[in-house]
Amino acid sequence: MKTNDVILRTVTKAVVFIILTFGVELFFAGHNSPGGGFIGGLVLSSALVLLFLVHDIETVQQGIPVDFKKVAAVGVIFAVGTGVGAVLFGAAFLTQTFGVFHLPVFGDTELATVVLFEVGVALTVVGTVVTIILSISEDV
């Protein structure tokens, strides 16, 4: 059954980018102010879920040929990896550090290892949420 969803599709094209931008914005707002990997990841995955709803699963998977279970696994490796990384440098497990670097375009920028941890969290959230949604939709 094909419903007439021209409006939904057209709106989605714009809205998905707004949601994705907002997700990235939330992600980078993290670790010192409200935001971070978990919320950013949820928003990012909501954009993906919207795509799955509007188009069918096959179309989206052609566009984004990613196994989301593996995305979640990569996320966990990132998150645990930053913890283990601290151990390799002789600090306590999960120790995070930061430094101010002079980058060409951005000028003096504060780079923190916690961002890597947050990347892990975000990927895990995206992978898990999308896997859940896909599994629920497959079974019917």
Next chain:
Amino acid sequence: MNNIVVLPMVIPLLAGVILIFLRSFVKVQRVLSLLAVIATGVVSISILNAIQSEGILRLDFGGWLPPYGILFVADSFSVLLVLTTAIVSTIILLYAFSTIGATRENMYFYSFVLFLIGGVNGSFLTGDLFNLFVCFEVMLLASYVLITLGGRKVQLVESIKYVVINVLSSWFFLLGIAYLYGSVGTLNMAHLSERIAEVGQGPLLTTISLIFLIVFSLKSGLLLYFWLPGSYSAPPTAIAALFGALLTKVGIYAMFRTFTLIFYHEPSITHTLIGVMAALTMIGGSIGAIAYKDVRQIVTYNVVITIGFILVGLAVSTEVAIMGSIYYLVHDMIIKALLFLLAGTMIYLTGTSRIEEMSGLIRNYPALGWLFFLTTLSLAGIPPLSGFIGKLYVGQGAVEAGSYTLLAIAFLSSMFVLYSLLQIFMNAFWGETIISEDEETPLQNRLLLPCVVLGIGTIALGIGAESIAAYVSDAATTLMNPQIYIDAVMNGNR
């Protein structure tokens, strides 16, 4: 700073994640998962020895000092259990290699076993109540997957019960944590203990402690065990053995930790209640164990009886009784794994789980029969097997504390354990042999070997009880004197 303390949780977790990428390489998965659990065992031995020389170890995550940060604390009690977990899960993995089947191996079976072990070890090691909740969830989520993996009808039926009851108890857990945080403003276990000792454990805090009692009773199956026999008999043997050996023990551990470290000021209320619940558990478990004719059911009711027995030690709360409980915990992890594997092997060989449909198996499979007999004796607590020393100390502790009723029920329940298992033995192994030699399913060595190793384990633990005596008595001393734990966490700046 002792980064080694976190390894028993991180090794299985990382290995489990890596295995997700190796989904189609079953052989690699087997080797890696085995290596991961063995590595965990080796690490825990070295932690255990470090504790004997340096005292309790702790690791503040990210360098945030307690009570502000989250930390792992390794004392003899927790690391003994981590070590036993590693040994038992190694052997169960060996059994799983030949029995679990290619479909499950392809569906991330080993990853989830490793996540389960990571969660169990995290629960044993954490020094923060909220982190305990998180580790419980890691363990439970993995167990939800393992119990449903394969999707047979009986598994799905039982898993609904199992998931609902555990989600409910996790909710209560969260509720208790919220109340506790609201009333004393901290969740670090040592800090909690300090603050509760300062303000006194009034009626409000005692009520909160009862919420934790309900939560851990649901998780460990103390009195609230109605979900346990069903869900432990549904999954395949290797998974059931893993559950029977490990999962309830985590609840028991949490109960010991909270009621010796945090809520130990009102024993007349909390510990009496634990005693009553333990007695009822043993009675209920005994009735269940002799009422059924199904091997799986009998075995799972034996799990229930043991839970009651171990908590007798906590209920009387003398140092000797606690020592007995710790011995018995270690013994039970090994022997329950063995019992589940033997029961599963019997079902595999005969194709039925009803004991009246088995007969004379000892002629077909003598080694299996004698192993089962050995298990029966060990569970009943016959010296020199490993069950004896634990029972002796729990009994001695109960006499010291004058709780003769508990003592009587505890030892009567041992009789019922013996009776229920002898019933299996006499029905299934004695009698006329009904499987002729041409019809018998061959018992491969790879099925028998893990059982033999566990059997040797129970003998070794019984005869060599002396060798772990130092660790056990150190663990009991730490449990009975919360100040040792508090000092190690709050004052030592290692």
